Amino acid sequence: FMEGKDENLKKEIIIIESFYDSISVVPSIAPGADGSCGISVLLDILDYFKKHPPKRSIIFLATSSHYQSLKGIDKFVNRHLRNMEPFKSRIKKERIEPKLFIGLDLTSESDEIVIWHNSYEFYLQKVFAPLAKKFIAYSERFYRRIGYPYQPLLNGISPKKGLTWSSFHMNPIRTDGEIVILSGVPAISFITANEGRWRIDTPIDKFENLNIKNIERQSIFLKKLLKKAIDDPDLFANTQLKVEDKLAYLEVRIVTFDPRKSFVPNKPVKGALAFIRRDKICPSLSYSKTHCGVREDLIEITDENGIAKFTQFYVETLWWLQPQMWVQAFYINPENGEIILAPDLGVNGDQQFPLHLTIDYKEKKWMAVLFDCKAINLFGLIDPQYLIPLNKVDIFDLSNSLPDAYGYYLQFPGDTLNLGWTSYSEPFGVIFVQPHSGIKVAGESGPLGKRLLLLNSKESLTNKEYVEGLGFSADEIDSIYDTPYQGAKDMIILDTFRRRNFEKYGVRNERLKMLQEKSIKLLKKAEECRKKKDWFGFLKFSRQAQAIESRAYPDVKNTANDVIKGLIFYFMLLLPFAYFCERLFFGFPKIQYRIIAVFGIFILIYLIMRFIHPGFKLTNAPEVILLSFIILALSIIVLSIITSKFEEQMQRLKRETSKVYQTDVGRVSAAAAAFSLGVANMKRRKIRTLLTSITLILLTFTVLSFTSIKSYMKFTKVLRPNPPSYQGILLRDRCWFPLQEVALSYVIDEFSSKGTIVPRAWYIPSELGHMGGIQVKRKDKRFWVSGLIGLYPEETSVTHIDRTLIAGKWFEKIDENTCIISQKIAEFLNIRKEDVGKVYVEVFGKKFLVKGIFDSKRLMEIKDLDNEPLTPVDFSSFSESERTRMSIQRSAQVYQRKVIIPAFIHRDAENIILFPYKKVMEMSGTLQSIAVKFKEGVDSKSLVEDFILKLAGIVFAGIGEKTYVYSSIGLTAVSGLSNLIIPILIAALIVLNTMLGSVYERIKEIGTYSAVGLAPVHIASLFLAESMVYAVLGAVAGYLIGQILAKIMVVTGMLKGLILNYSSLSAVFATIIIVFTVLLSTLYPARKASQMSVPDVTRRWVLPKPKGDRWEFEFPFTVSEFEVLGLATFLTDYFNSYQDISVGDFYTNGATLRYEKIDGNKNKYYITTEVWIAPFDLGVSQKMEIIMEPLGEYNFYTINLILTRMSGEAGDWERLNRKFLDGIRKQFLIWRTVSTEIKKDYENQGKAILKLA
Known part of the structure; x- marks a missing residue:
């Protein structure tokens, strides 16, 4: 502690801190020379302030464990600096209240320093920006006097010229000030800028590698800077350093x-x-x-x-x-x-x-x-389709169940795909299992499903336990080696067993078979390479076999699920089928016998299906299917009873309270009645029913026999407008996000002997929303470039990029310390053509020999197969929402198969530097694309399709004179449909003829239905319901009989080669054809029946046109003299129930009922109200008057309506009234269904309202 000499300022404490520990990937060899620059300068500053006492008090703090998660400063903060309760009270005696904390994090790779506020929060950036400006101002006063030709202090708090904090460092840096600022204490750090910390965390961080001159310059500068700041009385003027304690x-x-x-x-x-x-x-x-x-x-x-x-x-x-x-x-x-x-x-x-x-x-x-636990190591945890690491591991015991206790450890925690802006990944892991146990392992990639199986399977045609894996003994192994080979082998054995099992029961999947044939061939090649000890070939073919088989694996599961879904689909049809059969063949009047018969038919069909349908052979618990449908049927019955009783009670309460009644017949009851009448009619015409059913059964059998749903792989090719710049492929992300490094390894496996492979790497500042920049330095000159590109020496044979050079030559090695700069950069840094190969530039504190100068215009003209330049994408040209959308698309490409190729703006080549590939990757660069130029004479199309078969992504391909975007997708298609046209037409005409005959034979019945009040639509539904019975009977019986005959033919060998596809798609498709054929054939007869029910040509109520704003017409109803008052009261209550309700079809301001005495001691009744009609935003309102007057000498009343428009457009008024008047018409229909007692109640209410005796 050094007390300040100024009486007013010494109460303000400044903490100056640095750390003194070192770090190395080899812990026992951790010299830490560069890491000790900060503590060295701190001691030098201490000596300086001893000779030049400060005005404010200073605490000089040296901490340890900086590299161990900042633990040193963490201990100090929690012991002395906390500002939040209850932590503040716990350290009351030792608590320090500094005005400012200053951290030093320095290296010798540069003499420039950046000031930073130790946080990425925007709020804190605003808080510390004024303080940063003050320090910059202090520096301006003296930096030239101490030998700096340029401003050595850079503003990292509020950078200028589009720079960001990430522009000053190759990698993100964590400072001790981070913990301090989280504790609510204002903190800034002085950090060496524009350096890469190349030797930190390595055994070569030795004293002889230090740049002592840079350390001296930083020390001299900081002593002067801190002296001016600490002695300045106005250091904290006009600043509000309020920071919240969040620790x-x-x-x-x-x-x-x-x-x-x-x-x-x-x-x-x-x-x-x-x-x-x-x-x-x-x-x-x-x-x-x-x-x-x-x-x-x-x-x-x-x-x-x-x-x-x-x-x-x-x-x-x-x-x-x-x-x-x-x-x-x-x-x-x-x-x-x-x-x-x-x-x-x-x-x-x-x-x-x-x-x-x-x-x-x-x-x-x-x-x-x-x-x-026992720990077992895993290697090669890669999703071979998307070339990303697996992010989840499933562990099973030998019974294929989850163990009671298990665990695993991967690169990233949790189960989400961590696709950050990096190409680095660690596709390794450790699983933890109980000792003395046997285990199996499955690897997953997000929601994409299982991509890796490690089962230790043994080939067998009959033993399921061998095929599903013998597992690995936890006591016998510490690691599972040869992961791609083991995973491919285990998956192939399992899939082959299941596929053969499918084929044994007549279930085929062509795509699955094709993929398996390819993967098995590749696995055999891998085994041959292992015998020859060709380890590169062994790994190559193992990976390829795993990639293809991992694509086949979901098809195995989907095929099994397909069969089960088809079975479930037909069992759903069995419920109505059993009911219709009972009605047709038995027709028991008693409900108990009816239930027994329906259940018996269901069980009978189940037993038949149990022996002929492969779904029961493929599932482990076939009886569960029967049990589930029994539970389903019982549940439906119980739910329907509960629902109907509940609705009945609610309707009763509704009638008792508001006197509002149901406006229509229940849909379920109407449908049940229609089906019952349809079945009754079919029973009366047994021969016709039998012949029609046989026709539909034969049609179903024909559809199943002549059609099938086939699965196959399709290579999607999207033609690009640009001609190919070379014959080969380009692999990149659709939105230009980084590829994983393992992708390059897989491409080398695929094409190393077939062409030239050149990866491209980028380094751009990690904050994609900003332009950012990287400083390039030569002597006193500084130039900010927007990105770095890493390329292979072989790039010249792919894109001929060496033709852009105007001086020097191209790279010779992928890791040499050289670079090639643009003409603009060369001019700015005073590098002439004759200087090439002699001068160096400094990037991130490291010197690189300038090996060449390129013409930026020519470089931008070089277009790859995607018709885009080689330079990095300018993500700052996109809005925040667009960047978010691209990030979502990056995830979406894993989940969707649609080919979406957005257009991108690339950064100008004049602000780019070219480096050897490995140098950019050492700078934390990212692998962005991989180009492969095929050798002459190879079959480009086959190579591309073989490669894309293993991938779930896209590639750009130059084939011949055209460029394509290639992707592969598994599709299903219907085959044999053309063979069905004639049988379908014949069946459709038969059904049409049958139903037309039924209509004309039942003219009297139709008249009866109309007379008892059935609407035309209900009469039409009777015929549609009858056709639906035909459809269900034909579909289920046809499917059942077809399967029985096919089973007999296959077993006896009567008809070799006949294969019925049992998949759900085939079953559903066949049924849909039957149902549509029958229903479409019935539409015309049903329409004729509905027309015959109404002899008049006009089936819809036609209203007269209004005259101006007045609309007067007679309502098409009459009512007897004895019910007219009750009806008037009923309608008045109906309109009053919509009073002040702004939802529904309309609302009113209340209705009034009055009467008028006329001749013959009869009354004339009036109902008046004002109505607003929905949608209410149209503003349509009207006055309505309903007049009920006697019809001459008869005891009937006519009903007249008078509507007067109050507001709204005339067209809207006329159009909206149609629905409103239909609602009133329904109330008249409901009145006819109301019981006599309720009608009497309404009449008494009316007499009370009108005070009639």
Whole structure:
């Protein structure tokens, strides 16, 4: 601690901090020279302030464990700096209240420094921006005097010229100030800028590799800068450094479950390594195992109570911003280092005590359950279709069930696809299983299903246990090797057994068979290579076999499901079939006999299907199908009874309270009546029914015999407008997101002997929404480029990119320290053509020899097979919504097969530098595309189709004089449909003739139906219902008889080669043809029947035209004198029920009923109201008057309506009244169905209202 000399300012404490630990991938060799620059400069600053005492007080802080998840500063913060209760009260005696925290994170690779506020939050950027400007202003005053020809201090808080924080560093950097600012203390960091930290975290980070001059320059600059800032009384003027304390406390208890001692897991594990895995470090920084040496996994050792404490997380109340976290813990055998306890994902672990959590409160407690385990390593966890890592592992025991306890550990936690802006992946994992157990493993890729099976299967034609895998003994293995080969072999054995089982029962899938033939050939090639010890060929063919078989595997499951779905479909038809058969053949009047007969028919058909349908052979529990349909039938009956009773009671209550009655016949009851009448008519005409049914049965059999649903692979080719720049393929993401590095390995496997393979890498700042930039330096000149491209030396033979060079020569190796710059960059950096091969430029603190200069215009003219240049895409040209859409499309390409190729704007080549491929990848570049130029004389089309068969993505292909976008997709198609035209026409005409004859024979019946009040549509539905009975009988009986005959013919060999496709698609398609044939053939007879029910030509009520705003007409109803008052009261109540209700078809302001005495001691009744008609936004309103007056000397009343338009357009008024008047007409129909007692009640109400005696 150094006290300030100014009485007014010394109360303001400034903390200056750096760390002193080192890191290396080889822990025992961690020199840490570059990592010690910060602490060295801190000590130099301390000496300087001893000689030049500051006005403000300073705490010089050196922390350890910076590279171990920032634990050193974390301990200091929680002991001295917390601002939030209850943490603040706990450190009351030791608490420090600094005005500002300044962190130093320096290296020797550059002499430039960037000031940063240690956060990616936009709010904090605004808070610290004024402070950054002040430091920049201090620097402006003196930097030239200390030897800097340029401003050495860069603004990382609010960068200018379109730069972002990521522009200053090759990789994201984590600083100690991050923890400080989360605790609510203002913090800034001074970090060496424009360097790559090439030696950090390596054994070569030695003193002899340091650039001492850069360290000295940074130290001199910071001493002057901090002196000016700390002594400035106005340092904090016009700044509001208010930061919220967001640090949270998480306490995790690690336990095991001992069922002999407790019913719940509660036995603490002492000495376990507990750590937290996160999907994000902060909202803008995704999880990575390390960031410039800083390890990201927070690791703690549990105490005697099994408790581990964590304090680096931040509280986030907005759930969509909360980082997802997973608790992990392992106990290590101290003798041999093996993991013997691991997190349990089984029934007693994660399923009851989840490992996943979010930090939504400042203090949180959690529990994780471990189990005794054996660790088994897995390799090659790749989805061979999408070339991405598998993200989930399923573990099964030898009975193919989930074990009681199991676990696994992959690169990323959770089950989501983590497709960040990176090409790096670790396709490896560890599974944890119970000792002395046998296990099987399946790998999954998001929602895409299983892509890898490790079963240890043994080939067999009959033994299902051998085929489904003998499993791996946990006691005998530590790893499962040759993953692609083992996965392909196990999947092929399983799929082959199942496919042969399908074919045994007449179920065929052509696509599955074709894919299997290819994968089996490739697996045999892999085995031959293994015998020859050709390990490259062994891996190559194993991967290819796995890729094709993983595409076939879903077809096996889909084929089995197809058969079961077809079975279920026909069982659904069996329910009405059994009912119709009972009505036709038995027609029991008593309900109990009817139920027995229906159930008996159902069971009989079930038993027949049980022996002839392969679905029962393919399922493990066929009786479950019968049980499910019995349960379904009983459930439907119970639900229908409950529903009908409930509706009946509700209608009764409705009638009793509001006197509003049902406006139409129930659809279910009408349909049931129509079917009953249809069946009754069929029973009366037995011969015709028999002959028509036989016709439809034969048609069904014909449809099933002559059609089939075939599965096949289709190669989709979309022609591109551009001619091909070379004969070959281009593999890239549709939205230009990075490919995984494993994709290059798979392409090399496929095409290494058939062409030239050239990958392309990009390095662009990770914040895609900004232009960003990378600094290129030569002497005192600085130039900001927008991206770096990494290319192979062989690129010249593919795109002839060397023709763009105006000086120098092309790369010779993929890892040389050279670069090729644009003409514009060369001019800016004063590099002449004769300087090429002699001068160096500096990028991210590393020097690269300028090997050439290219013409940017020519480079932009080079177009790849996608008709786009080689330069990086300018994502800053897209809006935020467009970038979000592209990100969604990137995920969607995994789930959908539609070929979508958006157009992209690329960055100009004049602001690009070319590097050897490996150098860009070392700079955290990403693999963006892979081009393959085929050798002359190869069959390009076959090569492309063989490759795309293994992929689920797309490739651009140059074949001949044309360019295509290729993709492959599994399709199904109907074959043999043309053979059915004549049989369908014959059956349709027979049904048409039958139904027309039925109509003309039943003219008297139709008249009777009309007389008893059936509407024309109901009469038409009688004939449609009858045809539906024919359709169901024909479809089910035809299918059943067809299958029986086919079974007999196949067993006896009477008709070799006859194969009926039992798939659901075939069954459904055949049934749909039958149903449509019958129904379409019945439409005309049904229409004729409906027309005959109404002899008048006009079947619809025709209204007269209104005269101006007045519409007067007679309603087509009459009512007797004895019911007229009750009807008037009924209608008045009806209109009053819609009073002040702004939903429905209309609303009123209330209705009034009055009467007028006329001659003959009779009354004339008036109902008046004002009506607003829906849709109400049209503003249609009217006055309505219903007049009921006597009809001469008869005891009947006529009904007249007078409508007067109040508002709304005349056309709308006339059009909307049609529906309104139909509603009134229905009320008259309902009045006829109301009981005599209720009519009397309405009459009495009317007399009371009108005060009639």
